[in-house]
Amino acid sequence: MSFVRNSFLTLFGTLGRVVFSMVTQIIISRVLGPVGKGLYSFLVQIPTVLVPLCSLGLNYANTYYVARNPEDGKKAVGSSLGMAAFLGGFMVVCVSIAYHFLKNGYMQAVTPLQLGLILLAIPFGLLNLYWLSVLWGLDSIGKYNLALLVQFAVLSAGVSAAAALDRLTVTTGFGIWVAGNILTTLYMLPEMAKIVCWRFHVFSPSYIRQTLSYGAKSYLANVMMVINYRLDLFIIAGFLPLSEVGLYATAVTLAEMVGYLGNAVNTALIPKLASEKDSLTFSMTPKVTRLTIMLTFLAALGMAIIAYPLILLFFGARFSGAFYPLLVLLPGIVALGGSVVLSGDLMARGKPIYSSISSGITVVLTLILDFTLIPLWGIMGASLASSLVYISLFTLNYGFYRRESGEKFKTVLIFTREDIREMTLFIKQVSTKWISRRKERQDGKK
Numbered sequence: 001m002s003f004v005r006n007s008f009l010t011l012f013g014t015l016g017r018v019v020f021s022m023v024t025q026i027i028i029s030r031v032l033g034p035v036g037k038g039l040y041s042f043l044v045q046i047p048t049v050l051v052p053l054c055s056l057g058l059n060y061a062n063t064y065y066v067a068r069n070p071e072d073g074k075k076a077v078g079s080s081l082g083m084a085a086f087l088g089g090f091m092v093v094c095v096s097i098a099y100h101f102l103k104n105g106y107m108q109a110v111t112p113l114q115l116g117l118i119l120l121a122i123p124f125g126l127l128n129l130y131w132l133s134v135l136w137g138l139d140s141i142g143k144y145n146l147a148l149l150v151q152f153a154v155l156s157a158g159v160s161a162a163a164a165l166d167r168l169t170v171t172t173g174f175g176i177w178v179a180g181n182i183l184t185t186l187y188m189l190p191e192m193a194k195i196v197c198w199r200f201h202v203f204s205p206s207y208i209r210q211t212l213s214y215g216a217k218s219y220l221a222n223v224m225m226v227i228n229y230r231l232d233l234f235i236i237a238g239f240l241p242l243s244e245v246g247l248y249a250t251a252v253t254l255a256e257m258v259g260y261l262g263n264a265v266n267t268a269l270i271p272k273l274a275s276e277k278d279s280l281t282f283s284m285t286p287k288v289t290r291l292t293i294m295l296t297f298l299a300a301l302g303m304a305i306i307a308y309p310l311i312l313l314f315f316g317a318r319f320s321g322a323f324y325p326l327l328v329l330l331p332g333i334v335a336l337g338g339s340v341v342l343s344g345d346l347m348a349r350g351k352p353i354y355s356s357i358s359s360g361i362t363v364v365l366t367l368i369l370d371f372t373l374i375p376l377w378g379i380m381g382a383s384l385a386s387s388l389v390y391i392s393l394f395t396l397n398y399g400f401y402r403r404e405s406g407e408k409f410k411t412v413l414i415f416t417r418e419d420i421r422e423m424t425l426f427i428k429q430v431s432t433k434w435i436s437r438r439k440e441r442q443d444g445k446k
Helices: 003-053 058-068 072-102 112-137 141-164 170-196 205-239 242-276 284-315 317-348 352-405 409-413 417-445
Strands: none
Touching: 003 072, 003 112, 003 141, 003 170, 003 205, 003 242, 003 284, 003 317, 058 072, 058 112, 058 205, 058 317, 072 112, 072 170, 072 205, 112 141, 112 170, 141 170, 205 242, 205 352, 242 284, 242 317, 242 352, 284 317, 284 352, 284 409, 317 352, 317 409, 352 409
């Protein structure tokens, strides 16, 4: 399967997730309001952040080693199951202890039932992360995207049904989100069973040692990236009312829709680079980077134009305060799109240490900016901090990428006439194939 086709499969899968996510966000916003949405977002962020924190980077290692040798997929599936149970169990204990000390303070809005749902989500979320990385490494991009789509579809359908029955609360909404995690695991189970011939008990110590060695190099970067992406919401929850958390979560949701393009390209790029690893394959990176930046910029421009009426129409006037934070986030999202591609190239070269270094520098910047700007300017300060961090991350990743590739800055940033010609030719080819197939189907019906 070609890189371009994988990119489009991922993009279409991403568009599907965007649609389901928008339906969910609109219903939750309309029914629960800023305060309820703020608490819901806070609950969702806890397992979303804790899962990668306790992963030890094994998901990236799975993708890297399975892409290089598909036979390692058998070791990865069973070993991932064992590691998810062990690490997930450890994190469940840690969260339970933390809640005991914080239930009358920082986590006072979290009920015991909601805590139970958090604890249930962690091991399933971790297993999903590991098994998705196996599909990614095997270049099964279609199945990878369908697995990702399950949770969004379940959440959208469940929230819609709960709202129609007048049963949508913060707890039921979060419970549906957890159910989506569990059903994602069940969806992937037959595919994983096929890989290991139902021998899930196979646990390879040698493979675990190998992946831990690789994962250790990327784990620190992963932890720091999670801090870069998610810390601001937790700080907002500590300094500001839950209604502000709801507004900021709305701004982030809309901004992330713009940034999905970079993730789509990166998903298709890493397995190809890691499996073929030659100069011809790596020469794709500059073109992919500048294409991603250009398309993300156009998407950001479009979002900036339609954002305010979009918020009023779908989320309601109570969420109009999300507009300006969204505008401030958009430049950083464009830079992040290019950064993700460059980071993927470095990972595929077997240089995850670079991601650790760049993430380490930016996490310090994140801490300084968040704790300075959020108390001063609230969610506007959080947006400004995020944009500055993402631009800094792109700059650092480019510096490391140039060290490895020697590519000049303009080759990864400036869109060329050749790019336009190639895009135009590709669109014409796709259009011609689509028209030809449609004509063949019509002729077949005659």
